[in-house]
Amino acid sequence: MALPVPSIHREKGDHEFASRHTIGFTRRASVATYVHQRTGDRRRRRRTRPVAILRVGADREWQAAECGSGVNWDNKGWVGRDRDRLWFRTEGQTGEGRLGDAQAHVLYGRAFARWWDVVAGVRQDFRPGPSRTWVAIGVQGLAPYWFEVEATAHIGAFGRTHMRLETEYELLLTNRLILQPLVEVELYGKSDPERGIGAGLSTADVGLRVRYEFRREFAPYLGLVWSRKFSGMADFSETAGEKVGRARLAVGLRLWL
Numbered sequence: 001m002a003l004p005v006p007s008i009h010r011e012k013g014d015h016e017f018a019s020r021h022t023i024g025f026t027r028r029a030s031v032a033t034y035v036h037q038r039t040g041d042r043r044r045r046r047r048t049r050p051v052a053i054l055r056v057g058a059d060r061e062w063q064a065a066e067c068g069s070g071v072n073w074d075n076k077g078w079v080g081r082d083r084d085r086l087w088f089r090t091e092g093q094t095g096e097g098r099l100g101d102a103q104a105h106v107l108y109g110r111a112f113a114r115w116w117d118v119v120a121g122v123r124q125d126f127r128p129g130p131s132r133t134w135v136a137i138g139v140q141g142l143a144p145y146w147f148e149v150e151a152t153a154h155i156g157a158f159g160r161t162h163m164r165l166e167t168e169y170e171l172l173l174t175n176r177l178i179l180q181p182l183v184e185v186e187l188y189g190k191s192d193p194e195r196g197i198g199a200g201l202s203t204a205d206v207g208l209r210v211r212y213e214f215r216r217e218f219a220p221y222l223g224l225v226w227s228r229k230f231s232g233m234a235d236f237s238e239t240a241g242e243k244v245g246r247a248r249l250a251v252g253l254r255l256w257l
Helices: 014-021 028-047 231-239
Strands: 053-065 068-080 084-095 098-113 116-127 132-143 147-156 161-168 177-188 200-212 218-229 245-256
Touching: 068 098, 084 116, 098 132, 177 218, 200 231, 200 245, 218 231
Parallel strands: none
Antiparallel strands: 053 068, 053 245, 068 084, 084 098, 098 116, 116 132, 132 147, 147 161, 161 177, 177 200, 200 218, 218 245
């Protein structure tokens, strides 16, 4: 899952923009609070532009389902300034006492609009199956109505291709209690039997989490996640005796430094 760190480059008129484009917030005061949280760090950076900023975030999530439980992690951060940043990320999951999935990303990002960055770099897959190296290019940012979007294309050896789309939204129920729906979809251009991956739409995850921010840097959360495998990936899973769809209870903690 994606940690929400959109690139926001708008200074003037933030409150007017939020008033026009934040349908669904509970009250105008929450909108002002949201805008202040999203833009406060950027204004402070502008006053100290020569200094590079380092930010690191981490999600630790325990998930339970009928077929067992496991732990997911998603660590993400960046170092740089308003326009140019080096992004780094690790993510993966464990289940039944073994590592099921693990990835690492290193990306250079450059702002091309007030709300958007273009990113390019390398992704390394460690599990499942043999390791794979990908060249990555994509965009990430904040769409109208405050939808946070990441779209990344990957090109690997032997003509392998992969596309991942993530979008999420944060609804302020109060100034500290936040509801976050999230959707993630993955597609592959060709099959990779050694890793149990089929061509076409491979997986889709839909999640709904509620977190309470004691501070912006410390927020426990509770949620439900539904996952489904499709096409060739579903066939590989059925052959291995695994379920192609499942719902899970998620309990986690979000940290920012």
